[in-house]
Amino acid sequence: MVKVDVRIIAASNKDLFQLTKEGLFREDLFYRLNVFQVKLPPLRERKEDMPLLVEHMLTEFALEAKTPKKKMDQAALALLRDYDWPGNIRELKNVIVGVASLSDDPLLSARDFVEKLPVMDRRTLTPEQAAPELLSIDEYTRRFIIEHQERLSDTEIAKVLGVSRKTLWEKRKKWGLVR
Numbered sequence: 001m002v003k004v005d006v007r008i009i010a011a012s013n014k015d016l017f018q019l020t021k022e023g024l025f026r027e028d029l030f031y032r033l034n035v036f037q038v039k040l041p042p043l044r045e046r047k048e049d050m051p052l053l054v055e056h057m058l059t060e061f062a063l064e065a066k067t068p069k070k071k072m073d074q075a076a077l078a079l080l081r082d083y084d085w086p087g088n089i090r091e092l093k094n095v096i097v098g099v100a101s102l103s104d105d106p107l108l109s110a111r112d113f114v115e116k117l118p119v120m121d122r123r124t125l126t127p128e129q130a131a132p133e134l135l136s137i138d139e140y141t142r143r144f145i146i147e148h149q150e151r152l153s154d155t156e157i158a159k160v161l162g163v164s165r166k167t168l169w170e171k172r173k174k175w176g177l178v179r
Helices: 016-021 027-033 047-065 074-082 088-102 110-116 137-148 154-161 165-175
Strands: none
Touching (some): 047 074, 088 110, 137 165, 154 165
């Protein structure tokens, strides 16, 4: 028998205490988890955190993709602040990584982000902010592979894209991008 000492960190976007009172969450589990609570408001209620979060995510992406770190102009940051972020930090990270991985420019602009923020009213955007196209997941993946295949191994590309090496290989074969 091996003894271990672990700490569990759990997060929820629901009121677990209320769910426990309603019988929808196990009371014993609630009291085991509820040793120390950190209440963090959703991203839409703490827009002042946006510059630091974006900076961190761009740094993290650059390290993972082994590319120079990109920067973001003020118009792009303002556009991100205006969005409500129903998916919170996870949604922000997905948008940042998606845009950073497809952009050849070291400076990300508002135009790069417009199509990634689906609920924005694009009629109010200036022509400079309008995005040129919407990409399918396959087209995004194909472009990412082409752009990064000289610098990254297949294992690294698969990890960044969130697919298995086998799936990556199948896509490469389909598109004639086999090394």
